[in-house]
Amino acid sequence: MNYTVSSNHDEIVMKLLHYFITTKNYNPVVLHGAKDEIWLENMDNDYKIIRIVSNYIHNNEQLDYDLFRTKQIMKSIKRKTFTFSVPTLSIFLNLGDNVHIEDDGFIKCLKVNKMDDLVKNNTVLEAFPDIGKALKYKEEGMELFIKLTTEINEKTENDAQEAESVFMPKKPVVTYAILIINLLFFLAMTFLGNGSEDVLTLVKFGAVQRNLVLDYHEYYRLFTAMFIHIGIVHLLCNSYAIYVIGSQVETFYGKMKFLIIYLLSGLCGSALSICFSDAVSAGASGAIFGLLSAILYFGYHYRLYLGNVLRSQIVPVIILNLSLGFLLPGIDNAAHIGGLVSGLFLSMICGIKTKENKVNRINGVVLLSIFIAFILFLINNI
Numbered sequence: 001m002n003y004t005v006s007s008n009h010d011e012i013v014m015k016l017l018h019y020f021i022t023t024k025n026y027n028p029v030v031l032h033g034a035k036d037e038i039w040l041e042n043m044d045n046d047y048k049i050i051r052i053v054s055n056y057i058h059n060n061e062q063l064d065y066d067l068f069r070t071k072q073i074m075k076s077i078k079r080k081t082f083t084f085s086v087p088t089l090s091i092f093l094n095l096g097d098n099v100h101i102e103d104d105g106f107i108k109c110l111k112v113n114k115m116d117d118l119v120k121n122n123t124v125l126e127a128f129p130d131i132g133k134a135l136k137y138k139e140e141g142m143e144l145f146i147k148l149t150t151e152i153n154e155k156t157e158n159d160a161q162e163a164e165s166v167f168m169p170k171k172p173v174v175t176y177a178i179l180i181i182n183l184l185f186f187l188a189m190t191f192l193g194n195g196s197e198d199v200l201t202l203v204k205f206g207a208v209q210r211n212l213v214l215d216y217h218e219y220y221r222l223f224t225a226m227f228i229h230i231g232i233v234h235l236l237c238n239s240y241a242i243y244v245i246g247s248q249v250e251t252f253y254g255k256m257k258f259l260i261i262y263l264l265s266g267l268c269g270s271a272l273s274i275c276f277s278d279a280v281s282a283g284a285s286g287a288i289f290g291l292l293s294a295i296l297y298f299g300y301h302y303r304l305y306l307g308n309v310l311r312s313q314i315v316p317v318i319i320l321n322l323s324l325g326f327l328l329p330g331i332d333n334a335a336h337i338g339g340l341v342s343g344l345f346l347s348m349i350c351g352i353k354t355k356e357n358k359v360n361r362i363n364g365v366v367l368l369s370i371f372i373a374f375i376l377f378l379i380n381n382i
Contacts, residue, residue, distance in 0.1 A: 053092045183239075214382070265342050266284065
């Protein structure tokens with residue numbers, strides 16, 4: 001980020017960077033080719049993008065071009081972050097006297113020659129009511145510059161360490177345990193029964209079936225069914241999915257949260273399954289779709305970095321598998337949907353280490369309760 005402005009503008013830039021980064025948790029956005037402007041993002045704030053523009057704009061034609069280029073970048077951010085709107089605050093520090101600025105859609109434009117132009121602006125105060133107090137410092141000159149720079153660097157370093165702790169690969173112990181349990185069930189059905197494709201053997205070892213669950217109150221089947229697979233191909237496909245997706249979810253959420261999401265998604269998948277079918281069914285697909293939701297929820301919160309992965313990999317996988325479930329016979333799509341929906345709400349409840357949000361957790365509890373009530377309603381009306 002290079003800029004050449006007066007010392008007054010330099011001070012304003014540093015104060016704004018310090019405020020938005022250390023107080024409001026904005027993160028710098030790296031834009032190739034951007035000169036004399038700084039982009040900051042916080043997708044959880046009213047203004048998702050803050051632009052601090054210090055290059056000299058001497059006429060309205062230059063300003064129009066600046067707004068046009070900003071809109072193009074915003075379109076890219078929308079696609080990458082799955083966001084329909086990206087409210088942006090553009091702070092211009094070096095506009096010519098004859099340049100007339102107007103708000104353009106989701107872009108709020110401000111002309112700032114001195115700090116009072118910003119801290120006394122009603123629009124700014126509505127979004128950032130503490131900005132006036134926060135931008136007052138006892139230090140001056142070089143002492144102020146050192147203080148601001150040091151604290152910005154400390155905040156950036158702490159954020160980097162937090163992100164590293166989240167993304168750093170960890171040994172997926174729980175994932176391995178689930179894979180071993182699935183294999184043990186399969187071997188037991190093979191050597192102690194008539195094989196994993198035999199209906200009586202499946203029932204004996206805990207596959208789910210509506211009448212057995214509801215009429216004979218064998219509710220444990222909703223749990224055991226997620227560890228049973230019908231045939232070697234079913235086992236291998238689900239094991240591969242659990243290994244790939246489960247390893248990531250266990251890394252991102254931690255062992256306990258991963259286990260909660262996996263098991264409860266599988267239970268909800270089994271419960272929704274018996275609402276639409278009385279056939280004998282089994283498999284970890286409901287739990288796996290719960291893990292896909294967990295990845296989706298995690299990626300949404302880190303969408304500036306994982307947006308391309310969500311758009312090109314996770315979402316297509318979910319859509320493809322749900323579509324195949326509707327098109328091909330023998331696939332328990334109700335279990336998939338049950339796991340997918342409950343997995344999302346469970347991810348909200350569990351939360352992400354560096355993105356804890358009490359409101360999201362409460363919303364998750366409410367939504368999951370409604371979804372479970374819906375499943376129970378269906379079961380009571382079978």
